[in-house]
Amino acid sequence: MLTALRMRENGGQDNQVTNEPLATQLEREVRVACFVLTTPKYHKSRAVHIQRTWGKRCNKIYFMTSQPDDELETIxxxxxxxYEVLWGKTKESFTYLYEHKRxxxxxxMKADDDTYVFVENLRHMLYxxxxxxxxxxxxxxxxFNVEAKNASYMSGGSGYVLSREALRLFVHGLNxxxxxxxxxDSAEDVEAGACxxxxNVTAGDSRDDKLRNRFYPMMPYSSLMSKYNGMDFWFFKYAYYNPRACMDCLSDYPVAFHYVEPRELYSFNYLSYMFDLFGRQPTVEHLPARIPLGQVIIPPSDNR
Structure with a gap:
């Protein structure tokens, strides 16, 4: 099962949700603003397809670009x-959201225009x-570019999500x-991580309770098939937590993938929200326990 809340879309009409109270609760209690960095060049070939698939499941989605578009909520x-000023666009985007939407x-949630996000799973993880x-x-x-020996940053491609307090500290820190x-200039995700x-924003551990990744900066087959890239691929060296590569190494509730082509957005969407298997028993799902403020524990790197 790909989503924490099993849903089926009914011919483009309102969603029929098999666990509607839980879905409604999460959407109300975990309010996620998504934003996608894009350009006018990709409005029609990429951005609108995000809007038609996973983007509509955010509480609100904004497309950060340089020109308006009648199909998109543009900023x-x-x-x-x-591409060389992606760090500058990221700073400006987060600053806008802090000043107007906090x-x-x-x-x-920051994403690229070739990212796919399972928003229900994102809310489930953040709950x-x-x-x-x-x-x-x-x-x-x-x-590596900070004094601490055990620090991490988040891949820009599969996106990263800031709490409201993290957003405040980040935007104030830009000054x-x-x-x-x-x-x-410089690498957007590295600079964001260092900033x-x-x-004093904590880099959280997004893995599930079986230590399987929920964010993945590539397509699923790169993790499921260890021989696809080879274990000497740079990715395995620079991952903070051991990413592993095997048929059961990805979480049951993935949050995001990178390098997703527009046609694949619709494939992901179909397999997540319209596809079902006859005779499969419904899964009884529960929300995880709340973590008291200030008591989050982040495990150190296990990828040496």
Whole structure:
């Protein structure tokens, strides 16, 4: 089962949800604002397909770009549409959300226009944590450009999600050049991770209770088939937690994948929300226990 809440779409009409009270509760209690970094070049070939699939399951989704589009909820950025200034676009995006939307949502999810997010699973993962906890989640890579020996940052490709308090600390930290890079160049995810680390935001552990990844910066087959990339692939060296590669190494409730083509967005959507197997027994699902504020424990790296 790919989603924490089993849903089936009924011919484009309102969703029929088999566990409707739980789904409604999560959508109300874990309010997620998603934003996608994109450009006018990809509005029609990528962004609109996100809007039609996983994007509509966020409490709200915004497309950060340089031009408006009549099919998308766009936020117009001042930074140029260049990959080299992705860090600048990310800073401007989070700043906008903090200044205009911070009271409306609990969590703020950044994604690329080739990311697929299982929003129900994201809410399920976030449920135990208070949005007042300075924490963020994603796929952890080793962070080398800070003084700490045991630090991580989150892959930009599969996205990362900040709590409301993490957003506040991050945006305030952008005004301090000793904490956050003021220039717009450099690797977006590395700079975001260093900035968040220096502003005392915890890099959370998004793995499930069986230590399987829920965020994955590639497509599923890269993890399920160890020989696809080979175990000497750079990814396995830089992952903060041992990523492993085997047929049961991915979580039952994955949150996000990267490098997802538009046609694959619809495949993921079908297999998650419309597909079912005759005779399969329904799963009884429960919400995890809440973690008291200030009592989050993050395990150290196990990938040496």
């Amino acid at each position: 117009i950025l001042t930074k140029p549409d260049q 009271h409306e949502f609990d969590w703020f 135990p944590y208070s949005p007042d906890e300075p924490i963020y989640f994603g796929f952890n890579y080793k962070l 301090d050049s000793s904490k956050c890079r003021p220039e717009d 968040l680390f220096k502003t």
